[in-house]
Amino acid sequence: FWSFISTFRLWFASAIVLLALLPLFSGHRDGFAPLLSNSLVEVTQTQARVLSGAVPSWLEGNYVRQAPSWHKTAERTLDHMFDAFAKLYIYNFNPTSSAITFSSKFLRSSCYNRTVELQSPAPEFLLGTVTPPWNETEAVQALLNFPDNAGISVWRFGDENHRRYSATTDAMVLQGFNPSNGQYEGMVFLPVSEHSKYTSVEAALMAEFQSPGSSLAKLIGLLPKLTSMSASEQKQLPLLSVLSTAHPHHDVTDSSITYNVAGVVNPLAVLAPRLHHHSIALYAVNADLTPRMIAQVPTDGLHYIHSFSVTEHYAIILLWPATVHIPALTTGSILNSLRWDSTADTRLLAINLQTGELAVDTTTEGFFAYHHINAFEQRNPAHNTSELVVDTTHFKDIGTMWFWLLPNITNATFRDSYPDHTCLRRLTIPLPAGNETSAQPVGVADFHLHS
Numbered sequence: 001f002w003s004f005i006s007t008f009r010l011w012f013a014s015a016i017v018l019l020a021l022l023p024l025f026s027g028h029r030d031g032f033a034p035l036l037s038n039s040l041v042e043v044t045q046t047q048a049r050v051l052s053g054a055v056p057s058w059l060e061g062n063y064v065r066q067a068p069s070w071h072k073t074a075e076r077t078l079d080h081m082f083d084a085f086a087k088l089y090i091y092n093f094n095p096t097s098s099a100i101t102f103s104s105k106f107l108r109s110s111c112y113n114r115t116v117e118l119q120s121p122a123p124e125f126l127l128g129t130v131t132p133p134w135n136e137t138e139a140v141q142a143l144l145n146f147p148d149n150a151g152i153s154v155w156r157f158g159d160e161n162h163r164r165y166s167a168t169t170d171a172m173v174l175q176g177f178n179p180s181n182g183q184y185e186g187m188v189f190l191p192v193s194e195h196s197k198y199t200s201v202e203a204a205l206m207a208e209f210q211s212p213g214s215s216l217a218k219l220i221g222l223l224p225k226l227t228s229m230s231a232s233e234q235k236q237l238p239l240l241s242v243l244s245t246a247h248p249h250h251d252v253t254d255s256s257i258t259y260n261v262a263g264v265v266n267p268l269a270v271l272a273p274r275l276h277h278h279s280i281a282l283y284a285v286n287a288d289l290t291p292r293m294i295a296q297v298p299t300d301g302l303h304y305i306h307s308f309s310v311t312e313h314y315a316i317i318l319l320w321p322a323t324v325h326i327p328a329l330t331t332g333s334i335l336n337s338l339r340w341d342s343t344a345d346t347r348l349l350a351i352n353l354q355t356g357e358l359a360v361d362t363t364t365e366g367f368f369a370y371h372h373i374n375a376f377e378q379r380n381p382a383h384n385t386s387e388l389v390v391d392t393t394h395f396k397d398i399g400t401m402w403f404w405l406l407p408n409i410t411n412a413t414f415r416d417s418y419p420d421h422t423c424l425r426r427l428t429i430p431l432p433a434g435n436e437t438s439a440q441p442v443g444v445a446d447f448h449l450h451s
Contacts, residue, residue, distance in 0.1 A: 080128025086151030105182030159256035242367035309375035
């Protein structure tokens with residue numbers, strides 16, 4: 001019952017925010033102008049006015065979201081919306097005083113601080129590009145500066161005794177903050193188990209990210225240690241992964257446990273892709289913030305994954321035919337390195353959260369999605385079997401990644417004429433008896449959306 005009430009409260013608060021955002025995407029979409037403009041003002045716990053109605057007496061705590069809020073200086077523009085600097089937006093609900101306070105504060109990442117100092121975007125590795133482009137010196141600096149602008153979402157790790165709040169992004173970058181006022185608390189590095197044989201390697205990597213200067217260049221210095229490890233040894237190093245989904249999940253029955261998926265780069269696979277493989281790693285962060293590897297699955301490329309699903313017993317991962325061509329990363333732009341294989345399928349994995357066994361490894365037709373919407377387990381009485389049901393958004397390819405380039409999204413004609421090929425997709429996945437690899441067909445149902 002209390003789990004239901006907690007979930008209802010979360011949905012209630014989310015619905016309020018979504019209703020407030022509806023005007024941004026209605027009519028002629030006039031709301032895009034303020035959404036995409038610089039918002040440099042920061043606010044500290046200013047009392048908000050309730051224009052109508054009353055705040056429910058049970059609504060207590062901090063509601064924290066973030067959004068890209070600074071993309072342009074006098075000299076340069078960050079061309080992709082997702083590269084704009086992150087700002088936290090915090091509503092504090094206090095039922096005792098019936099007061100609501102509002103705060104907004106930029107995430108003080110090292111790249112943000114350098115940009116403030118330079119009054120121009122500091123060279124760093126980007127999803128998109130900049131206008132005007134980096135000069136030759138800046139281009140080299142950008143390649144060596146791993147991005148730490150965690151501008152996608154926010155998350156809570158650990159139990160009441162070990163709680164950490166972090167901003168997240170599609171890289172293994174976790175930026176800590178105080179949920180009451182947005183005060184920056186530095187990079188969040190989850191403690192390494194004292195029983196790990198490789199504490200020194202992980203500690204060295206953590207130190208490199210925390211120290212000023214070229215983190216990527218220093219990371220390259222660690223590669224000989226990493227490549228000398230066996231496959232079983234590398235499985236104990238989930239936090240050495242570079243890519244990550246931006247949307248972790250709490251355990252269905254224990255919210256002190258977090259699950260996430262990381263893309264693991266194998267340097268040998270870059271040199272000899274036919275002999276070696278990259279992989280994806282499913283790992284947990286325990287209540288005391290110690291990491292725990294659950295499974296590591298070889299893949300045919302370094303897949304771009306933004307989200308995944310968790311049910312009571314399984315993590316469900318969809319590997320779209322969208323991969324990062326690592327040699328192309330020398331351009332300093334992830335977009336320039338993305339490759340879409342229109343002839344390939346989407347690979348679907350279901351991993352047992354307790355045992356790490358691969359319960360399902362099958363495929364469906366190729367498509368792309370930023371987000372999973374929902375997932376659950378159910379019985380199929382007609383066949384007396386169990387199955388997983390996964391709902392996702394659906395795009396025919398990764399073209400939507402370029403929609404969010406500012407020259408595109410700020411162009412009303414482009415926005416309003418953008419091809420409408422979006423739908424919601426429901427996948428029904430039979431679970432085999434036991435945990436054998438599944439080759440059973442995936443049921444697909446599409447629900448088309450119209451703008």
